[in-house]
Amino acid sequence: MELSAITLDCADPSALADFYHRATGLPLHPRNHEEFAGVQREGGLLLGFQRVTDYVPPRWPGQEQPQQLHLDFDVDDLAEAEARLLALGAARPAYQPDPERFLVLTDPAGHPFCLVPRRPRAEAG
Template identity: 80%
Template sequence: MELSAITLDCADPLALADFYHRATGLPLHPANRPDFAGLQRDGGLLLGFQRVDDYRAPEWPGQTVPQQVHVDFDVDDLAATAARLLALGATRPEPQRDPDRFLVLIDPAGHPFCLCPRRAG
């Protein structure tokens, strides 16, 4: 068994795919459409975004609408990467639970994701 895709629910798949494309540099999938979009490099893992009618964004750190899934990204420069993502439309919730180990940001559709300092090794 091989993991081939991770898909996030959202209201606007094309917009969310564009955010993560600009954030990660992963190529947009050539078959993107308004109800499903994705990012994929050379047949690797697909990061997908599917439209859900009446989508409700997760609440973080609250759990009225649970996050259900989140993605972690290793980065070389936590502050610079966070600043770039905030400029692209991410938001930074407060409080941060452990900002020396990871920084939580919220994508434009409301999904929390973490930036983690890349460890040598």
């Protein structure tokens, strides 16, 4: 068994696919349409976004609308990545559980995701 896709609910799949395309540089999926869009590394995992009627975004860090999942992204420069993603439409919630280890942002649809400073290979693991 091999994981081939992760799909997030949202109100506007095309807009969210565009955000992640600009954020990660991953190409847009060739079959994006009004109800479903995504980004995908060639031959790799698809990050998809599906339209949900009356979508209600997660409320970080509260549990009234739980996050249900979040994505982690390794970055070389935390401050640079944060600034670039904020300019693309991400938001930085006030609550940061461990800012020395990672930074929580939310995408334009409200899904929380973490930026994690990339560790040198010798430290990873």
